[in-house]
Amino acid sequence: MRETQAIIDRVSLLNEHFQRLHLSVENLAGEIKPGHSLLARRDTREWEPYLRPRWWPSSINPATNSFSVDLPTSTTYQQGEIIGLLGLVGEPFRHRRTLRHVLLLAVDTPPLPLLLSIPFLLSNSINVTLVISGSGLDYPTKLLPPEVEVIQADDQLNWSNQVMTVGLADQVFVTVNPDRELERMETVWKVFHERRAEVPKLYLFGVMQSPIPCGVGACQACLLALKEGLTTLCIEGPAVDLTMMGWG
Amino acid sequence: MTIELTRPAKQVLTVDIPVMAASGILGFGDHYRDLIDFKKLGAFVTNAVTYEPRRPANGRRVQPIPTGTLIHTGLPNPGISKIMAKYRQLWETLPLPVILHIAVTSLEHARKCASRAEAESAIDAIELGFDDEQPWQETEEVVAAVVKNTEKPVLVRVPFIDPLNHARAAADAGAGGVVVCAPPRGTVMPILEVDPTGMSIYDRPISGRIYGPLTKPIVLRFVEQVVQQVKIPVIACGGIHREQDARDFLQAGARAVQVDSVVWVKPTVLELIARDLGGLVLTRPMGALADEWHRGYGQTEQIAREESQRRRHAQNKS
Numbered sequence: 001m002r003e004t005q006a007i008i009d010r011v012s013l014l015n016e017h018f019q020r021l022h023l024s025v026e027n028l029a030g031e032i033k034p035g036h037s038l039l040a041r042r043d044t045r046e047w048e049p050y051l052r053p054r055w056w057p058s059s060i061n062p063a064t065n066s067f068s069v070d071l072p073t074s075t076t077y078q079q080g081e082i083i084g085l086l087g088l089v090g091e092p093f094r095h096r097r098t099l100r101h102v103l104l105l106a107v108d109t110p111p112l113p114l115l116l117s118i119p120f121l122l123s124n125s126i127n128v129t130l131v132i133s134g135s136g137l138d139y140p141t142k143l144l145p146p147e148v149e150v151i152q153a154d155d156q157l158n159w160s161n162q163v164m165t166v167g168l169a170d171q172v173f174v175t176v177n178p179d180r181e182l183e184r185m186e187t188v189w190k191v192f193h194e195r196r197a198e199v200p201k202l203y204l205f206g207v208m209q210s211p212i213p214c215g216v217g218a219c220q221a222c223l224l225a226l227k228e229g230l231t232t233l234c235i236e237g238p239a240v241d242l243t244m245m246g247w248g
Numbered sequence: 249m250t251i252e253l254t255r256p257a258k259q260v261l262t263v264d265i266p267v268m269a270a271s272g273i274l275g276f277g278d279h280y281r282d283l284i285d286f287k288k289l290g291a292f293v294t295n296a297v298t299y300e301p302r303r304p305a306n307g308r309r310v311q312p313i314p315t316g317t318l319i320h321t322g323l324p325n326p327g328i329s330k331i332m333a334k335y336r337q338l339w340e341t342l343p344l345p346v347i348l349h350i351a352v353t354s355l356e357h358a359r360k361c362a363s364r365a366e367a368e369s370a371i372d373a374i375e376l377g378f379d380d381e382q383p384w385q386e387t388e389e390v391v392a393a394v395v396k397n398t399e400k401p402v403l404v405r406v407p408f409i410d411p412l413n414h415a416r417a418a419a420d421a422g423a424g425g426v427v428v429c430a431p432p433r434g435t436v437m438p439i440l441e442v443d444p445t446g447m448s449i450y451d452r453p454i455s456g457r458i459y460g461p462l463t464k465p466i467v468l469r470f471v472e473q474v475v476q477q478v479k480i481p482v483i484a485c486g487g488i489h490r491e492q493d494a495r496d497f498l499q500a501g502a503r504a505v506q507v508d509s510v511v512w513v514k515p516t517v518l519e520l521i522a523r524d525l526g527g528l529v530l531t532r533p534m535g536a537l538a539d540e541w542h543r544g545y546g547q548t549e550q551i552a553r554e555e556s557q558r559r560r561h562a563q564n565k566s
Contacts, residue, residue: 001282001283002282002283003283003515003516007556041513041514047315047316047460047461047489047513048314048315049312050312050313050315050316050317050459050460050509050513051310051312051317051512051513052512052513079556079560080555080556080557080559080560084514086283086515179308179438179440179441179451180308180440180451182307210308210309210310211310211312212310213310213317213319213509213512214273214275214279214511214512215512216275216279216280216283217275217279218273218274218275218279218280218295218512219272219273219275219319219321219512220272220275220295220304220321220324221309221310221319221321222309222310223304223321223324224304225303225304230303230304230324
C-alpha cells in the first residue's frame with residue numbers, strides 16, 4: 001500500500017451517466033492488475049465525501065504511466081486536477097490457467113470492477129461474455145471491445161441461453177449492487193446452484209465493492225465471515241470464491 | 249520531552265510525543281507501516297480485544313454520512329489468547345509503548361483479560377472501552393476489579409454518554425488516566441433506491457459509531473469539563489482532523505490526543521500532527537523541492553494547478 005498522486009490528463013464523456021478519466025501516475029500503472037482498486041481523494045481540504053471512494057481502473061498503459069477509470073457523471077472532474085490515491089487495494093483476480101470462456105456478471109450495478117479484466121482476457125484469447133442487468137444497463141457497453149458478447153438480463157436474473165452461457169463458462173466473476181451486497185450475492189449463488197449440478201471451487205467469484213474505510217486491513221469494517229474463518233476484503237478480496245460462503 | 253499519561257503509581261505510562269491513533273484505527277499490527285512512521289508517534293493503541301472471540305457484525309457496516317461516516321464492525325477479534333500469540337512478537341519490536349484496548353463485555357472477562365495482559369511484557373498499558381449504555385456505577389466496579397489484577401497503567405476510554413460521571417468513577421476506582429471519549433453512536437436510514445416517481449426507498453436502519461470532524465467541538469467541551477473536575481491525566485479523542493484541532497485539546501488541558509478516522513482518509517495527517525505536537529516542525533531546507541520535504545507542506549500541487557489553468561487559458565485564446 002502506498003499513497004501517491006495522479007493528474008487528470010483528460011475527461012471524456014461516455015454517455016449521460018458515465019465519464020472516463022484519463023490519469024497519469026508515477027510508477028503505479030504497471031502494478032495494477034484486474035481486481036485491484038484505488039482509494040481516491042480530490043486534492044481539497046473539504047471533508048465531503050468523507051471516505052475515499054473506490055476507483056476501479058478500466059484500462060492501464062504502463063508504457064505511459066497512465067490509466068483510465070470510468071465514473072458516474074454525478075461528480076464533475078477537471079483536466080489538470082490532482083487526485084490523491086491510496087493503493088493498490090486487494091488481490092488480483094485468480095484466473096485459472098486453462099481458461100477458454102469467462103462469464104462476467106454485473107447485477108443491478110455497472111460492471112466497473114470487472115472492466116480491467118476484459119482487455120486482459122481478450123489479449124490471452126479467452127472469450128468473454130458480459131451479462132448485465134438493472135442499473136448496470138446505464139453503462140455504455142457499446143464502447144466495449146466488439147469481441148465481448150454483451151447480454152441483457154432481467155431483474156430476476158434470467159437471460160437468453162442462460163443454461164448455455166453458464167455451462168460454457170470456465171469461470172464466473174459477479175458484481176452486484178453494493179446495497180445489501182451479500183443478500184444479492186446469495187441470490188446469484190442460488191441461480192448458479194440451480195443451473196449446475198455442482199458449483200466447483202474457483203468457479204464462481206463474487207467481486208465485492210462495498211465501501212472500505214482504510215484499505216489496509218486495520219479498521220476491520222470489511223471482514224467477511226466465510227465457512228471457515230474470516231477474510232479481509234481489502235487485503236484478500238475483492239473476489240471471494242462463493243463456495244466458501246457456506247450458502248449450501 | 250517525557251509526558252506522563254497516567255497518574256503516579258508503580259508503573260506509569262510515559263510517551264515522548266503526545267499523539268497516537270485511537271483504538272480501532274491502526275489495527276492490531278503494522279498494517280500502516282508503508283504509510284506511517286510509527287517512530288513519530290507517542291504510542292500504539294490496539295484494536296479492541298475481548299476475552300472470547302467475536303465475529304464481525306452482520307449486514308451493512310459502513311454508511312457514509314455528511315462529512316463523516318458511520319461504522320459498525322462488531323469489534324471482531326479472535327480473543328486475547330490468539331491475539332497475543334499472533335502479535336506478541338511484533339508488539340515487542342515496535343519502537344513505542346503498546347496500549348492494549350480491552351472492550352469490556354463483562355466484569356469477569358475484563359478482569360481475566362487484564363490478568364492475561366499483566367503477564368505480557370509486550371503490553372505497556374491497558375485501555376478499557378465501555379459500552380455506551382453501561383451505567384457509570386458499573387464502570388467503577390469494573391475498573392476497580394481490573395486495577396486489582398494488574399500493575400500495568402490502566403486508562404479508561406469513557407463513553408460519549410455521560411463522560412464526566414464515567415471519568416469520575418474511573419478516577420475513584422483507581423484508573424491511571426481517562427480517554428475522553430469514545431465516538432458517539434448513531435443510526436442512519438440508508439437510501440436503497442429512488443423509484444421512478446422520485447420517492448426514496450429506505451433500507452433497514454444501521455447503527456454504529458460516528459466518525460468525522462463534526463464530533464470535535466462536542467468532545468472539546470467534554471475534555472474541558474473532565475479536566476476541571478477529575479484529577480487524573482486526560483487524553484482527548486474525537487474529531488481531530490488537523491494540527492490545530494490537536495492543539496485545541498492540549499490547550500483545554502489534555503495531556504495527549506488520540507487521532508481517529510482521519511487516518512483512514514489521509515494517513516499522513518497522523519504523522520503531521522505528531523510532528524507538530526512533538527516539536528518536530530522544522531523549517532524546510534533551503535532549495536529543497538516541496539515534495540522532497542513533505543507533500544502536505546508542498547506547493548507542487550498548487551503550482552501544477554495554476555500551470556494547467558494557464559495552459560488551458562492559452563489554448564482557449566488560440
